[in-house]
Amino acid sequence: MPYLNVRLAAPESTTTAQQVAQLLTTLATDTLGKAHDVVAVDVQFAEPAHWFVGGQATADQDTATFYIEIKVTTGTNTRDEKARFIAKTFSGMQAILGPVNPASYVVVKNVDADDWGFGGKTQAYRYIAPQL
Numbered sequence: 314m315p316y317l318n319v320r321l322a323a324p325e326s327t328t329t330a331q332q333v334a335q336l337l338t339t340l341a342t343d344t345l346g347k348a349h350d351v352v353a354v355d356v357q358f359a360e361p362a363h364w365f366v367g368g369q370a371t372a373d374q375d376t377a378t379f380y381i382e383i384k385v386t387t388g389t390n391t392r393d394e395k396a397r398f399i400a401k402t403f404s405g406m407q408a409i410l411g412p413v414n415p416a417s418y419v420v421v422k423n424v425d426a427d428d429w430g431f432g433g434k435t436q437a438y439r440y441i442a443p444q445l
Contacts, residue, residue: 314431315347315385317354322364323377323410330356336405341383344398345390351431366416377410378417387423395421 317337323329334354341347361372371378381402390398399419407413 314351314429315341315345315353315383317341317352317381317383319354319356320359320380321356321377321410322359322361322371322379324361325358329409330358332409333406336409337381337383337402340398340401340405344401345383345385345394347385366414371414374414376412376414377406378414379406379410380418380420381406382420382422384422384424384429386426386429388426390421 319333319337321329321333333356337354338349338352341352342349361377362370364371364378366374366378383398398421402419403413403417406417
């Protein structure tokens with residue numbers, strides 16, 4: 314874990330998608346301590362003319378914008394780690410996209426360990442299995 318869902322109001326580009334996926338994988342690993350091999354990133358592009366901030370299309374604001382949601386297991390990260398992840402994500406996205414609208418969002422969403430998993434096993438199971 315974790316899973317990151319990314320929406321970008323920017324011109325669609327495979328190169329940009331790869332840069333964003335690499336940035337977020339690195340930050341999830343280095344800042345939040347997640348295992349590199351199970352960080353999943355889904356990058357989707359939205360037409361800037363269809364994304365509005367303050368009632369105005371971002372296409373008319375000469376900035377890119379984004380929404381990034383990362384799902385992590387509840388209790389596995391501190392408030393400080395999450396704050397660093399959000400700050401580094403915002404600055405990293407600026408480096409990739411150029412000028413970014415301040416109303417670009419990073420959400421760290423906690424999910425209970427028994428409510429999700431991968432490889433057919435919940436995160437709760439992964440925690441207790443070595444103790445059995």
